[in-house]
Amino acid sequence: MVFERLRAGLERTRSHMRDMLNTVLSGGRRVDDELFDEIEETMIQADMGFATAHALVEELRQRCRNERITDSEAVMPLIRDVVEDRLRQGTSDLLTDQTPAVIMIVGVNGSGKTTTCAKLAHRFRTDKKRVILGAVDTFRAAAIDQLEVWAQRTGADIIRHQEGSDPAAVAFDAIAAGIARRADAVILDTAGRMHTRSDLMKELGKVRRVAGKALPGAPHEVLLVLDATTGQNAMRQAEEFQSVTELTGIILTKLDGSARGGVVVSIVDQLGIPVKMIGIGEGMDDLRPFDAAEFVEAIFG
Amino acid sequence: MRRLRGRGKLTEADVNAALREVRMALLEADVSLPVVKEFTNRVKERAVGIEVLKSLSPAQHVIKMVKEELINMLGGEPAHLQRGGGDTSVLLIVGLQGSGKTTSAAKLALHLRKKGQTPLLVACDTRRPAAIKQLQVLGKSINIPVFTQGDRPSPVDVAQAGVGHARHQGQDTVIIDTAGRLQIDDDLMQELEEMKSMVKPDEILLVADAMTGQEAVNIAGEFHRRLGISGVILTKLDSDARGGAALSVRSATGAPVKFAGVGEKMDAFEIFHPDRLVSRILGMGDVLTLIEKAEQSFAEEEAKDLERRLRKQEFTLDDFLSQMKQIRKMGPLENLMGMLPGMDRMKGQVDLSQSEDEMKRAEAIINSMTVVERRQPVVIDASRKRRIARGSGTRVQDVNRLLKSFEQMRHMLKNVGKLERELKRGGRFPQL
Ligand SMILES: Nc1nc2c(ncn2[C@@H]2O[C@H](COP(=O)(O)OP(=O)(O)O)[C@@H](O)[C@H]2O)c(=O)[nH]1
Numbered sequence A: 001m002v003f004e005r006l007r008a009g010l011e012r013t014r015s016h017m018r019d020m021l022n023t024v025l026s027g028g029r030r031v032d033d034e035l036f037d038e039i040e041e042t043m044i045q046a047d048m049g050f051a052t053a054h055a056l057v058e059e060l061r062q063r064c065r066n067e068r069i070t071d072s073e074a075v076m077p078l079i080r081d082v083v084e085d086r087l088r089q090g091t092s093d094l095l096t097d098q099t100p101a102v103i104m105i106v107g108v109n110g111s112g113k114t115t116t117c118a119k120l121a122h123r124f125r126t127d128k129k130r131v132i133l134g135a136v137d138t139f140r141a142a143a144i145d146q147l148e149v150w151a152q153r154t155g156a157d158i159i160r161h162q163e164g165s166d167p168a169a170v171a172f173d174a175i176a177a178g179i180a181r182r183a184d185a186v187i188l189d190t191a192g193r194m195h196t197r198s199d200l201m202k203e204l205g206k207v208r209r210v211a212g213k214a215l216p217g218a219p220h221e222v223l224l225v226l227d228a229t230t231g232q233n234a235m236r237q238a239e240e241f242q243s244v245t246e247l248t249g250i251i252l253t254k255l256d257g258s259a260r261g262g263v264v265v266s267i268v269d270q271l272g273i274p275v276k277m278i279g280i281g282e283g284m285d286d287l288r289p290f291d292a293a294e295f296v297e298a299i300f301g
Numbered sequence B: 001m002r003r004l005r006g007r008g009k010l011t012e013a014d015v016n017a018a019l020r021e022v023r024m025a026l027l028e029a030d031v032s033l034p035v036v037k038e039f040t041n042r043v044k045e046r047a048v049g050i051e052v053l054k055s056l057s058p059a060q061h062v063i064k065m066v067k068e069e070l071i072n073m074l075g076g077e078p079a080h081l082q083r084g085g086g087d088t089s090v091l092l093i094v095g096l097q098g099s100g101k102t103t104s105a106a107k108l109a110l111h112l113r114k115k116g117q118t119p120l121l122v123a124c125d126t127r128r129p130a131a132i133k134q135l136q137v138l139g140k141s142i143n144i145p146v147f148t149q150g151d152r153p154s155p156v157d158v159a160q161a162g163v164g165h166a167r168h169q170g171q172d173t174v175i176i177d178t179a180g181r182l183q184i185d186d187d188l189m190q191e192l193e194e195m196k197s198m199v200k201p202d203e204i205l206l207v208a209d210a211m212t213g214q215e216a217v218n219i220a221g222e223f224h225r226r227l228g229i230s231g232v233i234l235t236k237l238d239s240d241a242r243g244g245a246a247l248s249v250r251s252a253t254g255a256p257v258k259f260a261g262v263g264e265k266m267d268a269f270e271i272f273h274p275d276r277l278v279s280r281i282l283g284m285g286d287v288l289t290l291i292e293k294a295e296q297s298f299a300e301e302e303a304k305d306l307e308r309r310l311r312k313q314e315f316t317l318d319d320f321l322s323q324m325k326q327i328r329k330m331g332p333l334e335n336l337m338g339m340l341p342g343m344d345r346m347k348g349q350v351d352l353s354q355s356e357d358e359m360k361r362a363e364a365i366i367n368s369m370t371v372v373e374r375r376q377p378v379v380i381d382a383s384r385k386r387r388i389a390r391g392s393g394t395r396v397q398d399v400n401r402l403l404k405s406f407e408q409m410r411h412m413l414k415n416v417g418k419l420e421r422e423l424k425r426g427g428r429f430p431q432l
């Protein structure tokens, strides 16, 4: 069977790659084209994309030449440097000094928005903060019920309308409730949407504007929830969501899986949007601040 | 350049050059690297030494092979669901979190009912909050029954009870929606293995997100190793993702993509067509369609001759006339240009979509020119223009317009030539 053969081949290639990288790490190898090719392949397999990986390796090659590096062991710190450099954009702290801090969560379908809202709510609740969850996803079947369950589990208040109602109106009411109840944070769970759907993107722009009417300066954070399993299309997502909502940051979810989410390197570098948090599981505890060094370590370490 | 219309065999250099381009396109389309490597090696083995089609350049020939191979790799024709021997066929839906299982399960149910089947949806995602409710709401919206026992019993028990229920009710198809899980989560993968051994599904369908990156091959590979995947539902193809993950999934499982999800609505669900996805993955402005169209419409010799004269900058107004006729045969120029990378931007700037009348006028104008004028339009000054206009019964403006169109076409065709040469050298597609 041709597929059996292909599969066996893939397995070989994969373990071969692993061995090669281990050799890279253990040092003692010559710094040559082969080594750079392997580094490039590692980057590609982490979803950094062909073009970005290529550019990064060229930069790396240049630096190795300038610094006269001849041992592969000395290359590792440089790789970290080069990649981390691209990832350093602003701060990863959430802007929460406003009361209420209005946080709007956006992204494509299934990226983990609702779960991320729950995780954020839980984080505030752990600090004894008062949280309002706004069920702005009035479109997907049972999305409101899903958020409701999380509101109960985290001890947050929820503001909800009926399925099919105007999302902007829910956002407005959630913020108004946040002000009236002196909440510390209002977290808006918007419906997933393909960045290619201009009507739905417009709707999101409206939610954002209405939030600003409910409370001048709001939303203080607009966070794009990005599934780490996503490939090069993540860049398009970031661009489109950026253009309608002015993103303040990215939350990279599902890093507990086997994907590394390397596409954020180009996103951060080219769009200047920082990664603020990462999701590492389905529970409400599974949210961590983003750490560039740790991230790079997970790719190359 | 001599070999651009080569009649010879594909050399290793020809193949390498074209495959470099292909490799890049596949990686940018998110095909997993090991799959890309295997694939390009295989094509290379087959391509070197093959006789080049007369009407194609070596690079074009390789890309044509690549496209055919990719379509083959995806199974060629649309694939259908298998039905086991029993009265009730059982379909198990599995996949990562957020890939679109619940929506796909409901869409599939609707699809099958339209074909005359009587599906039952079984809600086995007892983990994600409100997942059962989601399936119930969807089921209700399409009027298809949903079997649930709430989120207390184990998913395996619910699945079994659901299948029993369907048999009892005489429903011929059971679609089991399961919780999303990571392929590296051993406990949850074991749960699926148990479910499989209890309900003995006729199909195990992996739901894969078309936007998935490099990990697709490992994810699908592991699901396949544990469960034996029989088919794939590729979701979110309504995005602008290239969808290279389909190739990774296919090579990791050997299972065909059977359906495509193309939107949030219940009827946004299609039979999957390998050829369409391949064009999308290659995403090269579909040079191939251009090649194919050109092959059909242009007489081979004529094309070769034109190619030669173009290169020598000998494109004349006579050629222009015959090209305009050819293009009209091929369909609107707009379409033709959309097929070339970078040409999109030229749309609207070049207007060659002449009407029948305009075509006649153009013909009359060109017929009123001397041989020298047709070959070297630069000599056409104001007084010659007046003469030509008089001779053809048109106005000087008409002559001017025609000359402008000619220049535009010459420019455009020169770029097509450049594109082919670039491709041959293995360079990037030039920005036209
Ligand atoms: N493994 C894992 N699963 C996650 C993570 N975040 C969310 N999920 C799961 O992904 C699925 C979709 O999440 P949901 O929040 O409903 O996505 P939404 O459609 O964007 O609101 C659910 O099954 C979540 O449990 C994460 O960090 N890791």
Ligand SMILES: [Mg+2]
Binding pocket: A113, A114, A115, A137, A143, A189, A190, A191, A192
């Ligand atoms: Mg949601």
